[in-house]
Amino acid sequence: MIMESSKYKKAVIICAGPVKDPGIIADVCKGCYVMAADGGIRHCLAANVRPDIWVGDMDSADGSLQEEAVKAFPDLETLTCSPIKDDTDACLCAKLAAEKGYKTITVLGGIGGKRIEHMLANIQMMHGFKEDGTDIVMMDAGTKMYCLHNEERCFDENEEGFISVFSLTDISKVSIKGLFYEYEGELKNSFALGISNEFCGRKASIAVNGGTLLIVQSR
Numbered sequence: 001m002i003m004e005s006s007k008y009k010k011a012v013i014i015c016a017g018p019v020k021d022p023g024i025i026a027d028v029c030k031g032c033y034v035m036a037a038d039g040g041i042r043h044c045l046a047a048n049v050r051p052d053i054w055v056g057d058m059d060s061a062d063g064s065l066q067e068e069a070v071k072a073f074p075d076l077e078t079l080t081c082s083p084i085k086d087d088t089d090a091c092l093c094a095k096l097a098a099e100k101g102y103k104t105i106t107v108l109g110g111i112g113g114k115r116i117e118h119m120l121a122n123i124q125m126m127h128g129f130k131e132d133g134t135d136i137v138m139m140d141a142g143t144k145m146y147c148l149h150n151e152e153r154c155f156d157e158n159e160e161g162f163i164s165v166f167s168l169t170d171i172s173k174v175s176i177k178g179l180f181y182e183y184e185g186e187l188k189n190s191f192a193l194g195i196s197n198e199f200c201g202r203k204a205s206i207a208v209n210g211g212t213l214l215i216v217q218s219r
Contacts (some may be wrong), residue, residue, distance in 0.1 A: 008033040011097035014040035014051065015090050015109035016060050017118065021141035025049055028106055028139065035097065037089040040109050041069050053077045055096065056089035088118065091125050098134050105129075107138040111145065127168045127212055142219040152207035153215070155199065161219035165194030165206060172211025178204030187213070 012032045016039030019025060025047040036044050036051040039060030044051050050073050058066065058080055069076065081092065090110060097105050110122045123145070126136040130147040138145040142161075147168065155178070163179065167187040176183040180198040187194055194213075206215065 007031075008102075010104045010106065011035060011100070011102040012106045012108065013037055013090055013093040013097070013110070014043050014049075015107060015118070015122075016040045016042065017109040017111060017113035017115075019043055019109050019140060022047055024139065024141060025108060028108060032106070033097065033100070033102065035093040037093045037109075039065075040089075041065065043109055045069065045072055051076065053079060053096070055079045055081070055093050057081050057083040057085065059083055088121050088125070090118075090122055094125060094129060094134075094136065098129065098132075103134050105134065105136045107136060108140070110138045111140045111143055123168075123214060127214070131212060144217045146215050147212055148206065148208050148215060149212045150209060152205055155204045157202050159199040159204070161199060161217060163197050163199065163206075164192075164216040164218075165197065166192060166214040166216070167194075167211055168214050169211040172213055173209045174211075174213065175205070175207040175209075177206075178202050179206075187211075 010032045012029050013035045014025065015037045025043055026049055029049050034049060034051040036054045038056030038058060041054055042065065045068060054076055090107065094105055107122060111119055122138060126147050129136050130149045135146065165176065165187065167189045170189055172187045174183065174187050180200045
């Protein structure tokens with residue numbers, strides 16, 4: 001795939017879920033292809049960030065919100081789809097970003113909220129796209145979630161906070177070094193053995209072979 005515009009290196013999807021630190025939106029969106037997923041347009045309006053495209057079935061965007069968006073962002077490209085569909089609005093955005101050639105996607109407004117099932121759907125989306133070669137990171141203030149698939153991630157000694165490791169596949173063979181709890185062996189998706197590990201002022205690494213992990217970093 002070829003990117004439509006060389007000025008963009010990454011894509012950002014802004015979902016309708018809560019964003020604890022609204023200031024993160026403008027910072028993360030700088031220099032990125034910005035996609036508003038349905039009600040995520042509210043966050044764009046609040047942060048005065050013009051999306052490059054607005055995608056969704058618009059079930060979370062009533063008429064007044066649509067009018068406000070059109071007024072604030074004239075000539076905004078909009079892709080409206082049927083509410084009877086297989087993909088979530090976030091997944092529609094991710095598929096469109098992948099079609100445009102983006103291999104790195106950040107999701108804002110995808111963690112927590114009243115509809116916790118949407119966060120679970122986002123985790124499944126991250127899993128599927130990762131195994132197809134696209135990295136999706138979900139972020140909010142103090143929280144970052146991403147997947148590792150048959151690879152190693154290294155961390156320097158300045159990292160702080162908690163880090164949890166979950167197997168998304170039935171079994172993942174892992175090597176965890178330099179964290180408070182080190183481990184060599186298997187993680188299963190039926191037991192949360194890897195929860196609440198900690199950085200402890202030294203270089204660390206997490207490697208997975210023959211599986212996919214969900215990594216959750218929190219401060």
